[in-house]
Amino acid sequence: METQDPAVAEAVKASGEFTLEKATAKAKETFDQLLNVSLNIAVTGKAGSGKSSFVNALRGIREDDDGAAPTGVTETTMEVTMYEHPTMPNVKIWDLPGIGTPNFKANKYLKDVKFKNYDFFIILNSERFTQNDIMLAKEIRKQKKNYYFVRSKIDNDIRAEERKKGFDEQKVLSIIREDCQKNLKDMGEPKVYLISSFDLEKYDLEILQNTLEEDLPDHKRSALLQAWPVCSTASLEKKIQFFKGMIWAASLASAGIAVVPVPGLSVACDAGIVVLFLSRCYYSFGLDERSLSRLSEKVNKPHLKHMAKSKFIAAIKDKALTRVSVSASLAAIATVEYLFSLLPGVGSAIAAGMSFITTQYLLREALQDLAENARNIRKEAGLNIA
Incomplete structure (x- = not known):
């Protein structure tokens, strides 16, 4: 493989390819399919x-x-x-x-x-x-x-x-x-x-x-x-695992490191990919205001509408895409910069460019945060039944 970095090697392996260049090309294709199929x-x-x-x-x-x-x-x-x-x-x-x-x-x-x-x-x-x-x-x-x-x-x-x-x-x-x-x-x-x-x-x-x-x-x-709407704890967990399995593609596609000849070199991140990935998680898990309002009315617990709270959710909501659009999200650099600034010790990475590893770390942390919010809301709603 072109790089010895364990995180990158893991992503290449997840792609099913043997070279970083082919893995990155597949990542871009996979992520595009995720959004547009x-x-x-x-x-x-x-x-x-x-x-x-x-x-x-x-x-x-x-x-x-x-x-x-x-x-x-x-x-x-x-x-x-x-x-x-x-x-x-x-x-x-x-x-x-x-x-x-x-x-x-x-x-x-x-x-x-x-x-x-x-x-x-x-x-x-x-x-x-x-x-x-x-x-x-x-x-x-x-x-x-x-x-x-x-x-x-x-x-x-x-x-x-x-x-x-x-x-x-x-x-x-x-x-x-x-x-x-x-x-x-x-x-x-x-x-x-x-x-x-x-x-x-x-x-x-x-x-x-x-x-x-x-x-x-x-x-x-x-x-x-x-x-598909979240209709059980099992269906929520299936969604979470699906997005976990897509992090390799989002990270490789976002970092675009296949063209970088020096292993570990930090490069600019495609901010739009990060925004789109996290926005898809946010809506798919039912964390948006419309979904929470519907749930709170169903179980007669008005406070559920305000339970989705975290630094990541606040950042997503600040620049929330009411209609997921690639062209619009590519301009949302400020959102990603803010998201990265929330992570301890990595804010300075933006100045030098966002590397694959930083992108992967961000997506894993944010996905875990969104997943925990969704689980807690279901539990509070009395729907925490497998």
């Missing part, structure tokens, strides 16, 4: 099944927020509508009109909604799945794309049943699942995921996430993992 999720189903509520839940926004998908007791989706994820614009969730509605006849549905635009389909129903759902699934399968049956509004079913004598929630869930599968017998034995758009911690949202990760290619999986 597209993911298009189609949500479809019959009128009134809760598609728009589900779209809003995946985006982490309330129904009365600006830009929310409109919801109501009647069919509110009259045309194909795209909604960007609020902090990851490369992830798009498409709210499709219900199959069989007047403007979208079942026999032409896939063509009319531009089937090829989507990475996978979520077929939603709040009651029994119908022949239209089955027909749609068969057509999707013919086109060699994946579909997932999701039974929505489970919270409504539970509330209706819990008044009855001898109520057993697990038994109710089993009955609902079996009934759905019975109606889908023409599809073999498909999995049915039970969800509530208003209580993501419960039921099968995490199981659905795990299934999607298994089915998606690696580069698409990273987009899903960043954008």
Whole structure:
């Protein structure tokens, strides 16, 4: 290897390459993919099944927020509508009109909604799945794309049943699942995921996430993992481990040391990469004001809105990117300089240029800080359940 520095050697090894130059090139490619890979999720189903509520839940926004998908007791989706994820614009969730509605006849549905635009389909129903759902699934399968049956509004079913004598929630869930599968017998034995758009911690949202990760290619999986809402302690830890595994790429891409002929020479850091990496962690862990406000209302603990506090969080919020944009972040040198100044003993490194090792140290310290904040907030919210 071109350098004997253990930290750099570790990053080269993590890249799977054998030379520093190739490792740095791969790091830049990997980091660019982390930020920009597209993911298009189609949500479809019959009128009134809760598609728009589900779209809003995946985006982490309330129904009365600006830009929310409109919801109501009647069919509110009259045309194909795209909604960007609020902090990851490369992830798009498409709210499709219900199959069989007047403007979208079942026999032409896939063509009319531009089937090829989507990475996978979520077929939603709040009651029994119908022949239209089955027909749609068969057509999707013919086109060699994946579909997932999701039974929505489970919270409504539970509330209706819990008044009855001898109520057993697990038994109710089993009955609902079996009934759905019975109606889908023409599809073999498909999995049915039970969800509530208003209580993501419960039921099968995490199981659905795990299934999607298994089915998606690696580069698409990273987009899903960043954008998917935190629905359990396990899902938070998965996000944390994912970003830990990306530090080598962010550090090498940021430092750009492949072109430096002298081992250990300190070089200028690409500030934008550091800002983007930490901003992605901040939003993905649910530390932003919107996520904390939603959580505090859900568990009726107003003080949760103010629990995300640390020197790193303050720095990120001071220059927080409401829309993650590479071009905007590259100008955010002041943010990174401030972040580095918070670390004891390394502030002077900026004057000489930010080395790979300094960048790596910063990212590790900041990630650990953000992770601990997210864990503590979940614990205080009473959600610290694996």
